[in-house]
Each structure stands twice: as structure tokens, then as C-alpha cells.
Amino acid sequence: MPLVLIIFFYHLFDALQITTAFVLRAYKVMLVPTVIYAVALCL
Numbered sequence: 001m002p003l004v005l006i007i008f009f010y011h012l013f014d015a016l017q018i019t020t021a022f023v024l025r026a027y028k029v030m031l032v033p034t035v036i037y038a039v040a041l042c043l
Contacts, residue, residue, distance in 0.1 A: 020033075
């Protein structure tokens, strides 16, 4: 059961991060968040 809880929080925060990245892109504040997102994906 603890693994299910960890997976739940992982998916929740991952969805929140992706949504935030796309919202910032929609507001044309895209350079810094896009670079941070790309670096985070490579790590």
C-alpha cells in the first residue's frame, strides 16, 4: 500500500508540473521555464 501512495503523489505532482509549464508557455513566459523543464527531463 505505501507504494501506491508514492505513485499517487508522483503522478499528482507530475501533472501539476506539466500543467504549470504549459500555462507559463501560454502566457508567453516561456524561455526560463522551458530551459528548466528540458534540463530536469535530462537528469
